[in-house]
Amino acid sequence: MTEVEMRGDEAASKGEQAEAAEREAAKQRLLAQAEAERVPVEDTTRAVPDRRWRRDQR
Numbered sequence: 001m002t003e004v005e006m007r008g009d010e011a012a013s014k015g016e017q018a019e020a021a022e023r024e025a026a027k028q029r030l031l032a033q034a035e036a037e038r039v040p041v042e043d044t045t046r047a048v049p050d051r052r053w054r055r056d057q058r
Helices: 003-037 051-057
Strands: none
Touching: none
């Protein structure tokens, strides 16, 4: 391998490392946002099915 080829591989490797770091940072931002927007189970209400439409179909 020539010196120029080795430098090209290093640049590609650094580019891949930078992309991996960006992906990881984006993942952490998404996880932080999801955690901030999370609603505790105790604060949610149970969905109650609306069965009125069945009476109208008879």
